[in-house]
Amino acid sequence: MGQSEHSMDRPRTMNPVGMATPGGHYSHVSVTHGLIFVSGQLPIDSSGRKLADSSFEDQAEQVLANLASALAGAGSKISKLVQVRVYIVNVEHWAKFNEIYARWAGDARPARAVVPVPALHYGLKIEVEAVAAV
Template identity: 30%
Template sequence: MVGVNEKAEITHIPEPEGVVPGNGYTNVVTGTGRLVAVAGQVALDSDGKLVGEGDPEAQARQIFENLRRCLAAAGVGFDEVIKLTYFLTDIAYLPAVRKVRDEFVDVSRPPASSAVQVAGLFRPDLLLEIEAFAVAP
């Protein structure tokens, strides 16, 4: 496990030369340390029950809580997340996802991000899935 005072060395490059700055994300994030990959999380609780049927904000909140738990199991937190990928069944859910994300990440140095609209996820009642990459010291 990572010690309380240990921090990964992470550098944010929000505006690489010739690239438009991101809106709510950083274009490039680098780090030194151990890579932590968290599989795509969906809005299922610890019993496998759906949280937030039909509600993208409620599903996003459950997903970010699941991500938090997964990151903690690897000894890191959202400060060490360098990349988030959002898979949304409707891109119109993105504002709700960003609202919840901003409760978990440091908005002054957000991770790199990608958002992809998909035709569907492995269950039709799931509206989104989010995966994360982090760097541990």
């Protein structure tokens, strides 16, 4: 395989404008073969402030805003979501999340998993990752 063929297979990564700098060795977005993979988004605002002391509702809205920003930065949008994975620290938050998510997603109904977990980084209550079409 020639160098140019190999580079065509390499995912294009980015950290869209308006999102906090990633806190580890990763990019917010990786694009390959017509798909956009969005790394787990935590409730961290664009200035890098972690919303650990905010309500679950505020954290969920921030995470979904981050996801929308990541999609827009990669040339996609909510209606092109293929799969969404949600991690919440307490299954009791599921109903409230589903309500917020339904309002945010509108007519989009991608495949989805909501997984209760014992803890998330920085004491946050929710993390969301997703795959979308370009």
